[in-house]
Amino acid sequence: MVGIELRGVTKTFDTPTGPLHAVNDVWLCVEEGSIHGIIGLSGAGKSTLLRLINLIERPDSGEVVVDGRELTGLSEEEVRHARRGIGMIFQHFNLLANRTALDNVALPLAIAGVAKREQRQIAIDRLETVGLPHKRDAYPAKLSGGEKQRVAIARALATQPRILLCDEPTSSVDPQTKGTILGYLREINRRFGITIVLVTHEMSVVRAVCDVVTVLDRGRSVEQFAPNDHLHRPRSAIASFLARSEIVLEPLGDDASVAVAGGE
Amino acid sequence: MSSLLRAAPEILQAFGETFYMLLVTVPLAVLFGTALGTVLFLARPGSLLRAPRLYLALNATVNLLRSFPFLILMIALIPVTRLLVGTALGTTAATVPMVINAIPYFARLAEQALLDVDRGVIEAGQAMGMSRKQLVWHILYVEARSGLANCVTIVTVSFFGYSTVAGLVGGGGLGDFAIRWGYYRYETLVLFVTVGIMVACVQAFQFTGNTVVRRLDKRI
Ligand SMILES: Nc1ncnc2c1ncn2[C@@H]1O[C@H](COP(=O)(O)OP(=O)(O)OP(=O)(O)O)[C@@H](O)[C@H]1O
Ligand SMILES: [Mg+2]
Numbered sequence: 001m002v003g004i005e006l007r008g009v010t011k012t013f014d015t016p017t018g019p020l021h022a023v024n025d026v027w028l029c030v031e032e033g034s035i036h037g038i039i040g041l042s043g044a045g046k047s048t049l050l051r052l053i054n055l056i057e058r059p060d061s062g063e064v065v066v067d068g069r070e071l072t073g074l075s076e077e078e079v080r081h082a083r084r085g086i087g088m089i090f091q092h093f094n095l096l097a098n099r100t101a102l103d104n105v106a107l108p109l110a111i112a113g114v115a116k117r118e119q120r121q122i123a124i125d126r127l128e129t130v131g132l133p134h135k136r137d138a139y140p141a142k143l144s145g146g147e148k149q150r151v152a153i154a155r156a157l158a159t160q161p162r163i164l165l166c167d168e169p170t171s172s173v174d175p176q177t178k179g180t181i182l183g184y185l186r187e188i189n190r191r192f193g194i195t196i197v198l199v200t201h202e203m204s205v206v207r208a209v210c211d212v213v214t215v216l217d218r219g220r221s222v223e224q225f226a227p228n229d230h231l232h233r234p235r236s237a238i239a240s241f242l243a244r245s246e247i248v249l250e251p252l253g254d255d256a257s258v259a260v261a262g263g264e
Numbered sequence: 265m266s267s268l269l270r271a272a273p274e275i276l277q278a279f280g281e282t283f284y285m286l287l288v289t290v291p292l293a294v295l296f297g298t299a300l301g302t303v304l305f306l307a308r309p310g311s312l313l314r315a316p317r318l319y320l321a322l323n324a325t326v327n328l329l330r331s332f333p334f335l336i337l338m339i340a341l342i343p344v345t346r347l348l349v350g351t352a353l354g355t356t357a358a359t360v361p362m363v364i365n366a367i368p369y370f371a372r373l374a375e376q377a378l379l380d381v382d383r384g385v386i387e388a389g390q391a392m393g394m395s396r397k398q399l400v401w402h403i404l405y406v407e408a409r410s411g412l413a414n415c416v417t418i419v420t421v422s423f424f425g426y427s428t429v430a431g432l433v434g435g436g437g438l439g440d441f442a443i444r445w446g447y448y449r450y451e452t453l454v455l456f457v458t459v460g461i462m463v464a465c466v467q468a469f470q471f472t473g474n475t476v477v478r479r480l481d482k483r484i
Binding site for chain 2: 051054056077080081082083084086087088090092094095096097098099107108110111112139140141155159165
């Protein structure tokens with residue numbers, strides 16, 4: 001079954017330097033119950049593509065179909081309603097700083113109109129799912145990066161979504177925490193059968209958890225493959241580049257910078 | 265010293281009048297200024313509400329009202345004041361230009377406080393399926409609350425100062441008192457004591473404000 005289908009979606013931004021095709025005619029099928037990676041360099045359009053799925057960004061053309069429903073054909077109100085079935089987590093967690101962990105997790109339930117008492121119960125249950133029941137009264141500032149992301153996962157799972165969108169969820173945590181977060185994502189995927197779309201720029205993340213990965217280059221989908229298929233040889237330049245990327249320090253010039261470059 | 269004793273009842277009355285002006289001005293400014301600031305924030309290009317004309321109109325109005333020096337605004341508004349409170353003289357009359365000046369002032373401060381809210385948190389709210397109204401109440405006001413509390417302190421201190429100008433239209437208050445005792449009667453001691461009390465008031469406003477802001481702010 002197809003969980004998410006993008007049919008020729010395009011998103012163009014007006015910039016001072018002219019129109020920018022952030023997402024350019026992308027066709028994509030995400031199998032229900034799978035973990036689907038989206039990989040690409042910075043500015044490739046990964047975040048924009050992810051936001052097109054829950055229509056936080058409206059495509060200029062093309063269709064977005066989630067669980068068999070064409071979201072692009074719905075009214076604003078219906079789209080808001082449909083978003084309750086699509087959780088989302090972010091690189092910088094995006095928790096409310098002035099709300100405790102518990103209140104953050106309860107918020108989507110309040111929006112969905114769940115009764116107060118039930119909100120609390122569900123929120124406590126979700127915090128247990130991510131192993132943080134003891135942090136329920138802590139404010140985000142008092143949590144580590146990994147804990148914040150787990151609270152964010154608990155929040156995204158509050159309304160029992162069928163789909164979870166992840167925008168670089170492990171890009172601002174240390175390698176060990178990265179393992180914890182990815183472990184939780186896989187666990188959630190296996191246990192609840194939630195379809196996950198995972199945006200990243202690291203091939204190691206893709207190899208760790210993704211069933212399929214789509215390579216995005218300047219707004220276009222250039223390649224799709226199963227990352228653990230050892231016979232697969234990346235066809236696109238970007239894919240092979242990302243597969244062997246290592247950090248190379250550029251010599252100090254006019255603008256000293258650290259660039260990511262592919263080997264050979 | 266005896267001059268202080270003679271002045272004491274009038275000082276008390278002047279303070280009473282000044283606080284009356286503040287008690288009318290600040291709550292109205294916070295109420296309408298927050299509303300106006302929120303609409304400015306929402307209607308700003310690239311924000312949550314696509315209403316470029318509304319934004320231009322409100323932006324221009326706020327700038328217009330903010331560009332009047334307070335004294336000039338007060339004089340210019342005399343006809344409006346007469347219409348609203350029946351007279352252009354007295355303490356209540358003086359609050360009309362104060363409120364009209366304070367609303368756009370607070371709106372600008374509130375707009376800035378809302379702009380300081382992290383865009384990512386707003387996006388998280390959108391992803392939860394929040395409507396614009398829910399985004400305002402469940403995200404924006406929650407995350408901007410310490411910033412907004414700080415804005416309240418700023419207008420209170422500012423309009424504590426502006427209220428003295430009200431003395432010029434017979435509004436009474438500390439400004440009026442200072443002119444009568446310090447300027448016409450050369451009672452320097454009385455003037456100094458009054459200034460001392462005003463400084464203490466501002467310190468108290470600021471201290472209270474800072475304490476509240478610290479309580480509300482959970483970011484650190
Ligand atoms: N609201 C916007 N207005 C104008 N340009 C935008 C907007 N959002 C994104 N862009 C541009 O679209 C392109 C794709 O952006 P996007 O954030 O999707 O990239 P990304 O692949 O997620 O990059 P990163 O890895 O840095 O997060 C970029 O060039 C970006 O500058
Ligand atoms: Mg991104």
